[in-house]
Amino acid sequence: MNTKDEASAVLKKGTVSATRPGFARVRLPDFDNLRTMWLPVVYGKTQDDKECWTPDIGEQVAVLLDATGEDGVIIGALYSDADAxxxxxxxxxxxxxxxxxxxxxxxxxxxxxxxxxxxxxxxASGPVDVTAPEVTVTGNVTINGGLRVNGNINSSGSVIDSAGNTNHHRH
Structure with missing residues (x-):
């Protein structure tokens, strides 16, 4: 049977010393700079919907450890004067x-x-819809497929088709 002391947890700050996706090892200054075992990082979703953002080496994190300091989780990164x-x-x-x-x-x-x-x-496996009162595109545009316009086309420059005909071409 666990005693209350054995079941308690301690919150510590430390610095990430090694990483792999979903896990990190942390140096804990309060424990003589002890380096933890691989600890899981807490994420918002890990089963059907997933996310993963591996902490950076040197990043300051908060760690929740068991009473023995042998098991725990990284509950998040912390801002500091050095990392505002x-x-x-x-x-x-x-x-x-x-x-x-x-x-x-x-x-x-x-x-x-x-x-x-x-x-x-x-x-996208289906249509992509952009709805706005006005859309501005700056830069060249390539369309690999048909183009249908339900409205007028206004051009301040030339309109040239693949045969070299322009909007000023007459038959």
Whole structure:
């Protein structure tokens, strides 16, 4: 039978020293810099719907350990003076990646912004619908398939078909 002391848990801060997807080892300064065994990282979903975001080596984390310090879980990463939050605006949800990519949603302006990415790919097994009062595309556009327009086409430049005919071509 476990005593109350054996069943208790302790919350500690530490620094990630090794990682693999879903797990990490942590150095614990409060325990003479002890390095934990592989501890699972707590995630929002792990069964039918899954997510995985491996902590970085050197990242400060909170660890919940059993009374012996031999088993536990990593319950999350912690901000510090050295690693400050990426925003001071409480209305902004943000994910900023090491390579400079940023996903940001602002509840006040109702704007979702994606910046710093090299490419965006969308694969859908059904239609993709974009609905907005106005859509602006900056850059060249390639359409690999038919094009149907239910409305007028206005062009400030030339319109040239594959035979070299323009919108000014007359028969």
């Amino acid at each position: 939050p990426p925003t001071q605006n409480k209305e902004v949800w943000i994910k900023r990646f090491k390579d400079g990519a940023v996903l940001e949603y602002n509840r006040e302006t109702h704007a979702l912004t994606v910046t710093g990415v090299k490419a965006v790919t969308v694969h």
